[in-house]
Amino acid sequence: xxxxxxxxxxxxxxxxxxxxxxxxxxxxxxxxxxxxxxxxxxxxxxxxxxxxxxxxxxxxxxxxxxxxxxxxxxxxxxxxxxxxxxxxxxxxxxxxxxxxxxxxxxxxxxxxxxxxxxxxxxxxxxxxxxxxxxxxxxxxxxxxxxxxxxxxxxxxxxxxxxxxxxxxxxxx
Numbered sequence: 133x134x135x136x137x138x139x140x141x142x143x144x145x146x147x148x149x150x151x152x153x154x155x156x157x158x159x160x161x162x163x164x165x166x167x168x169x170x171x172x173x174x175x176x177x178x179x180x181x182x183x184x185x186x187x188x189x190x191x192x193x194x195x196x197x198x199x200x201x202x203x204x205x206x207x208x209x210x211x212x213x214x215x216x217x218x219x220x221x222x223x224x225x226x227x228x229x230x231x232x233x234x235x236x237x238x239x240x241x242x243x244x245x246x247x248x249x250x251x252x253x254x255x256x257x258x259x260x261x262x263x264x265x266x267x268x269x270x271x272x273x274x275x276x277x278x279x280x281x282x283x284x285x286x287x288x289x290x291x292x293x294x295x296x297x298x299x300x301x302x303x304x
Contacts, residue, residue, distance in 0.1 A: 162283070163284060165283070166280055166282055166285070167238070167285045167286070170235045170238060170245075170277060170282070170283075170286075171236055173270060173274060174231075174232035174233075174236045175232070176266070176270070177228045177248060178228065181225055181226075181227075181228025181232065182229070184224065184225030191218070191225060195221050196218060199218065199220055199221035200217040200218070203217075205254075205258060206257055206258070207257055227247065227251060228251075231244050231247050232248075235277075238282040238283070238287050238288050238289065239287040239288060241281065241282035241286060241288050242278050242282070245273075245278045246278060248270070249270075249271055249274035249275065249278070252274065253271075
């Protein structure tokens with residue numbers, strides 16, 4: 133009996149094998165997907181954040197110029213300057229460094245992803261043409277992270293396990 137004949141003879145066994153392989157693939161993806169999504173979303177924001185600083189806590193002149201002169205919010209058919217552009221530049225520069233680091237570590241993951249999703253929305257208002265190549269994938273990754281959570285390879289997971297263990301010990 134050939135392999136093909138055997139497969140025809142026992143379709144239930146073949147179906148069970150396929151289901152087992154698909155199940156294992158899903159389990160592996162559930163472990164690997166969250167940290168990969170976190171890294172993929174963090175990288176463009178972190179790289180952008182590095183360009184905003186000229187040393188530690190010193191905003192680069194180019195970042196200041198961009199927020200004062202170039203970046204405009206495109207809403208309601210008009211282009212409007214950022215309020216307090218230097219303060220905004222500092223806040224954005226800080227967020228673009230801190231949030232990606234927290235995201236990669238998996239610390240405050242859902243809130244961090246929400247922060248980057250909000251930043252993506254604001255970036256969409258500044259660069260309306262970037263939605264297909266950049267903003268849509270960033271938003272999709274942020275929403276996926278918010279929905280899935282940090283995954284097992286994260287500080288959030290370790291903290292949750294620590295507190296769960298302490299809570300169980302308190303009731304023993």
